[in-house]
Amino acid sequence: MSEPLVSVKSVSVSLGGNPVLSDVSLTLTAGRITTLIGPNGAGKSTLARLVLGLIPADTGTISRRKGLRVGYMPQQIKIDDSLPLTVDRFLWLAASGPTAARREALQRAGVAHLRRRAVQRLSGGEMQRVLLARALLRKPDLLVLDEPAQGVDVAGQNALYGLLREVRDELGCAILLVSHDLHLVMAATDEVICLQRHVCCSGTPESVSRDPAYHELFGPGAGTPNLALYTHDHDHDHDLHGNAHHHHEGPCNHD
Amino acid sequence: MIELLLPPLLAGLAVALVAGPMGAFVVWRRMAFFGDTLAHGALLGAALGLAAGINIYLAVVAVCLGLAAVLTGLQRQRQLASDTLLGIVAHTTLALGVIAISLQQGIQVDLFAYLFGDLLAVGWHDAVALWSGALLILVMVLWRWRALLSITVSEELAQVEGVAVQRTRLLLMLLLALLIAGAIRTVGVLLITSLLVIPAASARRLTHTPAQMALVASLFGTVAVIAGLTVSWYADTPVGPSIVVAASSLFVLSLLRRGS
Numbered sequence: 001m002s003e004p005l006v007s008v009k010s011v012s013v014s015l016g017g018n019p020v021l022s023d024v025s026l027t028l029t030a031g032r033i034t035t036l037i038g039p040n041g042a043g044k045s046t047l048a049r050l051v052l053g054l055i056p057a058d059t060g061t062i063s064r065r066k067g068l069r070v071g072y073m074p075q076q077i078k079i080d081d082s083l084p085l086t087v088d089r090f091l092w093l094a095a096s097g098p099t100a101a102r103r104e105a106l107q108r109a110g111v112a113h114l115r116r117r118a119v120q121r122l123s124g125g126e127m128q129r130v131l132l133a134r135a136l137l138r139k140p141d142l143l144v145l146d147e148p149a150q151g152v153d154v155a156g157q158n159a160l161y162g163l164l165r166e167v168r169d170e171l172g173c174a175i176l177l178v179s180h181d182l183h184l185v186m187a188a189t190d191e192v193i194c195l196q197r198h199v200c201c202s203g204t205p206e207s208v209s210r211d212p213a214y215h216e217l218f219g220p221g222a223g224t225p226n227l228a229l230y231t232h233d234h235d236h237d238h239d240l241h242g243n244a245h246h247h248h249e250g251p252c253n254h255d
Numbered sequence: 256m257i258e259l260l261l262p263p264l265l266a267g268l269a270v271a272l273v274a275g276p277m278g279a280f281v282v283w284r285r286m287a288f289f290g291d292t293l294a295h296g297a298l299l300g301a302a303l304g305l306a307a308g309i310n311i312y313l314a315v316v317a318v319c320l321g322l323a324a325v326l327t328g329l330q331r332q333r334q335l336a337s338d339t340l341l342g343i344v345a346h347t348t349l350a351l352g353v354i355a356i357s358l359q360q361g362i363q364v365d366l367f368a369y370l371f372g373d374l375l376a377v378g379w380h381d382a383v384a385l386w387s388g389a390l391l392i393l394v395m396v397l398w399r400w401r402a403l404l405s406i407t408v409s410e411e412l413a414q415v416e417g418v419a420v421q422r423t424r425l426l427l428m429l430l431l432a433l434l435i436a437g438a439i440r441t442v443g444v445l446l447i448t449s450l451l452v453i454p455a456a457s458a459r460r461l462t463h464t465p466a467q468m469a470l471v472a473s474l475f476g477t478v479a480v481i482a483g484l485t486v487s488w489y490a491d492t493p494v495g496p497s498i499v500v501a502a503s504s505l506f507v508l509s510l511l512r513r514g515s
Contacts, residue, residue, distance in 0.1 A: 052415050072415040079408055082456075083283045084463050093405045094416055118463075138416065 004029050005068055005142050005174050006051050011060030013046055020046045022198050023060075028142060028174040033164065033188065035177040038195035039217065044178045045075075047195065048144055051176060071135030071173075073145040076127065079119050087122070087130050088115045094134045102137060108163070109133035125152065139171060146178045161188035260488065262382040263374045267480035267498065269382070269389040270434070270441045270450065275473025276396050277434050278451035279458070279465065280427060283407050287452050288338055289326070292345035294435050294447040296322040298352030298369055301439065305359055312384075312436045319432030322348065349444075372443035372495030374484065381440060388437045392430050399426060404465055441480075442495040450476060453502040457509040475505050 194200040304314025405413040458471035483498030
């Protein structure tokens with residue numbers, strides 16, 4: 001295994017006197033997609049922010065590879081209406097390259113048509129994709145996405161996870177996903193970490209879905225149906241707007 | 256007449272030019288009340304400078320930076336909202352400043368000139384000093400433009416992308432303190448914020464990029480200074496307030512244009 005990009009060792013964090021994470025360890029390596037799952041308030045976003053270096057740890061150590069380039073897609077950001085800013089300029093802030101690079105990043109995220117729109121006029125979903133484009137534009141070694149599937153329908157989620165795998169293969173980057181949504185997440189991932197202030201269980205999606213700790217956390221029957229829902233779905237794909245493109249070489253066996 | 260008016264005009268233009276981009280940041284970052292608080296503190300700085308016999312501009316910059324540090328510290332507690340704290344600090348320092356000025360022994364200090372500016376009393380010496388300061392601020396803003404804009408849009412994204420957020424924020428405070436120190440002589444501590452905020456706000460509806468907004472704000476500030484000075488010369492009105500009223504008139508005109 002290559003040198004880890006980020007390794008978090010036995011980290012604990014309290015916010016405002018409340019323990020949020022205790023004794024959490026995590027290793028992110030190039031080319032792997034890791035998903036943090038867990039109920040609300042489990043400390044998923046806190047762990048992601050810790051990895052990003054946005055908050056310090058109370059105890060434990062975090063080491064990042066030197067010169068690590070990070071792309072971050074937060075859940076949402078609010079930009080003041082008084083700032084006249086187009087999507088194109090918004091991307092330029094992250095990397096001042098030629099216009100073509102920004103156009104390509106937007107294309108990738110499926111929002112090329114929004115390039116000249118004011119950022120304040122974007123819907124929540126559009127803003128998320130623009131944030132994804134901004135993260136991709138930096139050609140990151142590590143891509144961190146906080147709740148990327150929020151407000152995206154099932155078909156859009158499929159497309160999103162497809163895109164993430166594609167990006168991972170192309171850039172060879174590590175991807176850290178945060179999700180409270182069990183649907184579909186599992187099979188798109190190399191490693192799943194179940195979080196409830198501490199790491200309940202971790203491993204491949206298959207092993208986690210068989211782990212008793214996972215079922216205790218999410219209730220009985222949480223894993224299998226979702227995995228089944230995902231794994232049958234290889235024969236066609238969707239773009240980020242939810243339009244299906246059928247592959248004609250295989251049978252479409254789900255409708 | 257032109258020899259009398261040229262130094263005040265040049266001094267006013269230097270301040271207006273810099274107030275464009277700095278005012279834009281104040282508007283974007285919702286720092287109007289914060290800027291106002293620093294300006295109130297400037298009076299205390301000037302008084303302390305006079306009392307200690309040091310350069311008053313230096314004393315003003317020092318007091319503004321000290322205030323910025325105190326405010327940042329106070330904002331860490333959560334029981335009182337930011338604007339409450341700013342209200343407390345702004346008026347406490349203003350009161351202390353007025354008291355400190357009135358206690359000056361032997362020197363006749365014109366309080367009115369500090370509160371509302373005394374542009375017509377500006378000489379060549381001040382004009383040169385103001386232009387040096389203005390050029391310094393402009394060079395710094397241009398040099399760190401992308402970082403300054405980046406932390407304005409989102410401090411978190413900026414930090415993840417490797418911008419030195421703390422240092423950039425400190426630079427913005429320092430530049431703001433410098434501008435406020437310089438602006439005391441033109442519009443006075445009570446009207447500085449208006450010269451920052453009004454031209455930038457007027458530029459908002461007419462522009463589509465941050466750089467355009469900063470430039471147009473500079474242009475509006477320049478027009479306001481020329482117009483205010485002219486009115487003041489012919490109608491014998493106080494200069495600082497005349498400049499502010501000119502800026503406000505431009506703002507009202509900008510409202511006539513349909514929003515973009």
